[in-house]
Amino acid sequence: MFTMRENHQRFLDSLKYQFLCCYPLHCIDWEAIPDNLTWEQQQQLVENTVLYALNQKYPVKISYQLNFLKRLLQHLERRYDEVHDSVYECYCAVQQRIAQDTTEKYAYKHYFQPALKVELTLRESKSFVAEGTTGLCSWQASIALADYLVENTHIVKEKCVLELGAGTGLCGMILVRCCGVRHILLTDGSRECVDLMKENVCRNFTEANETSDGLFVVNQSTLSLNKLEWGAIEDMKWPDSFAADVILAADVVYDDTVFESLTHAIDYVFKIRKDKCEMLLAATVRNEHTLQTFLNSLSQLHFRYVERDVIPLDKCNFYWDRTTPVKIFNITR
Numbered sequence: 001m002f003t004m005r006e007n008h009q010r011f012l013d014s015l016k017y018q019f020l021c022c023y024p025l026h027c028i029d030w031e032a033i034p035d036n037l038t039w040e041q042q043q044q045l046v047e048n049t050v051l052y053a054l055n056q057k058y059p060v061k062i063s064y065q066l067n068f069l070k071r072l073l074q075h076l077e078r079r080y081d082e083v084h085d086s087v088y089e090c091y092c093a094v095q096q097r098i099a100q101d102t103t104e105k106y107a108y109k110h111y112f113q114p115a116l117k118v119e120l121t122l123r124e125s126k127s128f129v130a131e132g133t134t135g136l137c138s139w140q141a142s143i144a145l146a147d148y149l150v151e152n153t154h155i156v157k158e159k160c161v162l163e164l165g166a167g168t169g170l171c172g173m174i175l176v177r178c179c180g181v182r183h184i185l186l187t188d189g190s191r192e193c194v195d196l197m198k199e200n201v202c203r204n205f206t207e208a209n210e211t212s213d214g215l216f217v218v219n220q221s222t223l224s225l226n227k228l229e230w231g232a233i234e235d236m237k238w239p240d241s242f243a244a245d246v247i248l249a250a251d252v253v254y255d256d257t258v259f260e261s262l263t264h265a266i267d268y269v270f271k272i273r274k275d276k277c278e279m280l281l282a283a284t285v286r287n288e289h290t291l292q293t294f295l296n297s298l299s300q301l302h303f304r305y306v307e308r309d310v311i312p313l314d315k316c317n318f319y320w321d322r323t324t325p326v327k328i329f330n331i332t333r
């Protein structure tokens with residue numbers, strides 16, 4: 001049993017982590033705002049979110065901050081006779097920054113899980129598509145995959161892990177922080193994604209030693225970054241002594257025009273490993289037919305796939321949008 005004070009702290013912490021990663025507003029449980037907040041505790045709601053030091057230094061999207069405050073005000077006004085001035089002041093201050101922010105193409109997101117020592121700050125595109133790629137922002141499938149792997153660390157622990165279409169590199173960075181991977185190679189076909197990954201790796205792993213271009217040693221793990229276009233995987237220059245035990249991919253099954261090159265890349269890695277590897281694929285199911293077409297093309301190449309359970313909301317380590325279902329498959333041959 002938790003005391004009232006502890007319950008309040010737990011609520012504040014979860015609201016803070018949800019705000020910092022821009023958890024969609026419709027996913028936040030606003031009804032969980034306690035009815036008995038003191039005056040000071042109302043103030044803590046903004047001190048731990050919009051006014052939080054990390055958000056001041058590396059701000060999340062301003063429009064998200066404004067809409068967050070709007071929803072917070074609605075809920076507080078409904079339940080309390082008086083709402084703390086700091087919430088209104090904060091709302092006005094953020095509103096003034098909206099106009100100047102419209103020209104900004106990037107904002108920050110922060111992925112926190114203190115129990116796992118994960119505190120990652122990523123600069124990400126504010127648009128889903130930018131610079132001709134969808135990979136400059138993190139998608140829910142990559143967080144769902146990381147969530148699954150931190151609960152099943154044996155899959156990646158002390159292994160060589162290759163991620164295809166890694167985008168911002170969020171999933172891989174979480175694995176480096178808390179899954180004891182031996183070597184993780186994060187790849188993407190977009191040069192902009194690889195450059196952004198490098199920037200984000202440098203910001204978050206200040207203890208890392210960059211031994212050669214795009215290859216970082218972080219404690220016991222190696223993290224490397226490479227441009228890899230699936231259709232040209234034969235030209236890939238693999239890092240020394242890297243042989244993939246596990247292939248990861250998140251949210252890469254949405255466009256059937258790339259299925260041929262994607263299955264080619266998967267087939268290629270399995271072949272060079274003589275099928276002594278496995279793959280974890282996290283797919284956001286926007287269209288069942290598209291996903292099934294992809295799975296059928298894997299079957300034609302003699303792969304087997306088994307669906308695994310995603311981590312349920314009440315046991316999750318990271319917040320991710322569940323509005324559209326995410327499925328995780330284990331693929332072997």
Ligand SMILES: C[S@@+](CC[C@H](N)C(=O)[O-])C[C@H]1O[C@@H](n2cnc3c(N)ncnc32)[C@H](O)[C@@H]1O
Pocket residue numbers: 133134135136137138139140141142143164165166167168188189190193228229230231249250251252258261
């Ligand atoms: C929807 S994003 C997912 C990014 C990341 N995995 C995530 O879930 O946040 C798809 C990614 O696949 C990459 N991609 C698409 N086609 C590719 C190809 N032919 N070769 C390599 N990467 C590709 C894109 O650049 C993009 O980063």
